[in-house]
Amino acid sequence: MLRTEAPAVAAPPLTGAEFRAALSALEPRYWDAHPFHTRLHQGLLDEDGLRLWVANRWYYQRSIPQKDAAILANCPLAEVRRQWLPRIVYHDGADAGSGGTEMWLRLAEAVGLSRAAVLSEEHVLPGVRFAVDAYISFARRQPWLESVASGLTELFSPGLLRHRLRRLREHYPWIADQGLAYFTARLDVVEAEGAGTLDLVVRHATTRAQQDACVAALSFKCQVLQAVLDAVDYRYTAAQAKP
Numbered sequence: 001m002l003r004t005e006a007p008a009v010a011a012p013p014l015t016g017a018e019f020r021a022a023l024s025a026l027e028p029r030y031w032d033a034h035p036f037h038t039r040l041h042q043g044l045l046d047e048d049g050l051r052l053w054v055a056n057r058w059y060y061q062r063s064i065p066q067k068d069a070a071i072l073a074n075c076p077l078a079e080v081r082r083q084w085l086p087r088i089v090y091h092d093g094a095d096a097g098s099g100g101t102e103m104w105l106r107l108a109e110a111v112g113l114s115r116a117a118v119l120s121e122e123h124v125l126p127g128v129r130f131a132v133d134a135y136i137s138f139a140r141r142q143p144w145l146e147s148v149a150s151g152l153t154e155l156f157s158p159g160l161l162r163h164r165l166r167r168l169r170e171h172y173p174w175i176a177d178q179g180l181a182y183f184t185a186r187l188d189v190v191e192a193e194g195a196g197t198l199d200l201v202v203r204h205a206t207t208r209a210q211q212d213a214c215v216a217a218l219s220f221k222c223q224v225l226q227a228v229l230d231a232v233d234y235r236y237t238a239a240q241a242k243p
């Protein structure tokens with residue numbers, strides 16, 4: 001005779017405060033204390049190391065609007081799309097020659113890279129490409145809410161951005177200040193953007209399964225960022241070790 005099993009009882013949703021706490025609890029996995037960041041912030045990178053970082057971060061920067069476009073494409077809610085759309089314009093600029101990716105290219109020039117070399121992506125390491133592509137694929141395939149949640153690393157970034165800006169000015173004074181505009185501009189918006197994203201996620205993740213998936217998405221994103229810097233750090237230390 002078949003045994004009838006009691007239907008599984010779904011776990012109750014976390015309260016808003018518990019859910020926010022579960023997301024914040026991932027902060028130790030953020031990339032702020034990655035060994036490559038430590039080298040960068042302590043002024044230990046040579047010029048080639050700084051260029052390697054900027055040329056590889058380019059691949060992340062230029063992919064973010066594609067990630068955001070995937071979120072828009074997957075989201076059936078006009079009010080969410082309305083909130084999300086300005087992010088694409090922020091990075092791509094309202095016109096050619098403006099926007100976040102353009103500012104990243106100016107940083108690249110300020111550290112001595114040619115625009116053409118950055119745009120050709122010849123310096124992008126395979127590990128960086130794989131990690132960033134995984135982030136875009138995630139946004140294309142997963143429900144929009146999880147992809148939005150994966151961007152919540154931004155909540156952890158203001159302290160890192162401020163610290164980086166201070167250290168770059170202190171240890172690499174040869175970088176012209178206009179080259180650092182990407183970071184100063186980012187600091188003006190990142191806190192409000194992160195808070196808005198968190199509110200959006202908390203409002204729309206109403207079941208425990210959705211909340212758990214959002215926490216998992218943020219954890220995945222922390223791994224993407226760690227993998228990016230692992231690849232850069234490996235290449236940098238290998239180059240340093242060459243006689």
Ligand SMILES: O=C(O)c1cc(C(=O)O)c2c(n1)C(=O)C(=O)c1cc(C(=O)O)[nH]c1-2
Binds near residue numbers: 100150152154161186
């Ligand atoms: O400099 C940084 O350390 C850092 C980190 C992150 C992040 O945490 O993903 C972003 C940025 N910068 C950034 O500039 C940026 O535009 C950005 C967008 C996103 C995202 O996932 O949508 N993260 C980040």
